[in-house]
Amino acid sequence: MPKRKNSDIKDYTLKNGEKRYKFQTYLGLDDNGKRVMVTRQGFRTYTEANEEYEKLRAKGTQGYTKPKQTTVEEVWKLWFDNYKRHAKEATAHKMEQMYKYHVKPDFGNSYIDKIKPPKIQKWINHLSTTLVQYRSAFNLLNNLIKYSIVMGFASYNPMSRVLVPKKTTKKRRDTKNNYYSSTEEVTKFLEAARNDSEMAYVFFKLLVSTGIRKGEALALKWSDIDFKNNIIHITKTVDVGFHNKELIRSPKTKESTRDVPLSKNLKVDLLKYRSNLYEYIFCKANGEHLSLSTPASWLARIYKNNTELKQITVHGFRHTFATLTLQPGMGNTPKDIQKILGHSTVDMTLNIYTHESKKGQQNVIRSIDALNF
Template sequence: MASFRKRGSKWEYRIVYTDRESRKQREKMKGGFRTKKEAQIAANEAETKIHYYGFSENGNEPVEKYFKEWLEIYKKPYVKPITYSVQERNVRLNIIPRWGKYRLKDITRSEYQKWINELRGHYSEGTVRRIHSIMSTALHDAVHEFKIIRENPLVKIKIPKDIEKSNKVSFFTKQQLDDFLSNTKPVKNAKYKLSIQYYVLFNLLARTGMRIGEALALTWDDLNYEFGTLTINKTLVYPINSKPYISTPKSKSSNREIKLDGYMIKLIKRHKINQKEVYLKYENYKKTTDNIIFHQHDGRWLRTNVVREYFKKVCKRAELPILSPHALRHTHAVHLLEAGANIKYVSERLGHASVKVTADTYLHVTKKIEDDALTLYEKYVEN
């Protein structure tokens, strides 16, 4: 509650409050008001800010306290858990160790730019951009949402780019894909030799362009055998040192229904029968209680890191470049485009936000298609 007193011909207010983090008593004072009424109005505004935001004004808020409150109260309830975990980790491991003892108003553009340059010596361009995005967004909120600093000193900070960065995406040629898939089947001494799960999973990724998280989240209810379609409306998130959970897809356009080709329909039906055979063959291979299409031997969600490791083993076995499961998504897109598929169809099948994303990602392929089309046109008009 505020108290007021007259000093000479002017009035001032004094507000005593408890800091939410330290639980210590703080006070805020301001004078120079012509009347008590003016002081009361100003005190009411100040109390509202204190109780609503809990931040000190004029940039005096310690960076560590501000970021902890900002994350917990203003970010955690409104972003996906995986997004929050990435933000929290970057704040805890990078931002607070460097800036935690500063006050918000003490952060300068030149010192911050120097720090960003140093970060590029330890992290990739993408990682540094993520760290900077968190820091800049937090200070933007400090200016425009909480009004505790006058301006954001981090506007137009430059992130050093990779000196040599290839825009080409990694994918398998048709022959490489055949070699890869033929080496995916269980080897002689495999623990669960009867299972064709990975063969089916990698075929599905290569023939649909699904993201790995989308494929691992699939249940048998997502399949429609009558129409030969697959509904994609969720993704599996498997954070490091944390429990997996089902989340919404990457973007709104990622919610989609895609058509399966005849071979894939037969293969996934074979997988369903094979699952039952595996349950009978191996006593410790448990049925899933969640109707999951691809799962671990204990019935739980298949771990993304386990899939990646097995993928690498297959690449080595097939004597192919060591890629990641995401390369199968690129492979599907490239093969569709090379086969003459409409780029809008490819974009919708992949669940991209726009055709432009597809065109930019597969520029080397679309450029070849344009060149081939122009060659055909030239031949046509010359005859």
């Protein structure tokens, strides 16, 4: 292998292990007497880098124009165009919203190679006090700067000099109190929901009897329920895509595609409720699935008309299911409930979705059927 003579050309390694080449060279003085240094990188081979090096050296400062600086907004458009081709539409939409509301206002018009660590530090310090998912915003800006380096728009990453603060914001949901801790509380709520509407009653009965997510429930079709074997197949969910348009997509994780047991009481209510000929269980008059905002409207109306009820969120019924089914004496293991909830780890089930029950050590429930809602 011939010895490489150009000592200005250096090799470096990307995070994925691939090798690239770069160089920096002096071209001379421009018309204002300023030194012109150029840097190029991203070459796949030494030969490619050397050819570009020789070309620039031959021209010197003649015809040389300083490369146009690139803004964060321009980098975002390039990066996101590629990202959305591989991500689920709902996921890409969330990323687009994160950029629009939390990155663009502060950095959109900034040249990406001129962003300094102090500005980023001030930005992330403030964001940590106002946004629960502030680390996602930080990671997005970091990815954009890394991408700009690969593309040759910037030469170093100022994010490496920024200290990410610890979380200071509270979660939007009070998970410590966002659940019903006894079957009595659930029964009182379901009675109130039945008085509101049959559809609302069956919807919340479904959530608290299975622990499935709101979007998963709204995406259910009658064909997803195996009444013979008492199984509900969870294979899709309602989510939000581009332009805030709701869509049906596959569940959020691999583990979220699952089968959950159909209790006897829920089965009776579903069969009694099954009076429409439409494919979706919860649908509008034209047969389309309900909007993601509809359950919250039901809940608000139920609580307004029944002020004595403890108020929880729609997601709180998932917490309730996990808490009641994991009580001492229930006979279920965390692994059992993890599979039903569609969690990737047991820790998530135990740390997020379970709470101390009022029934304590009493043998309250021995199976999901015994919940007897």
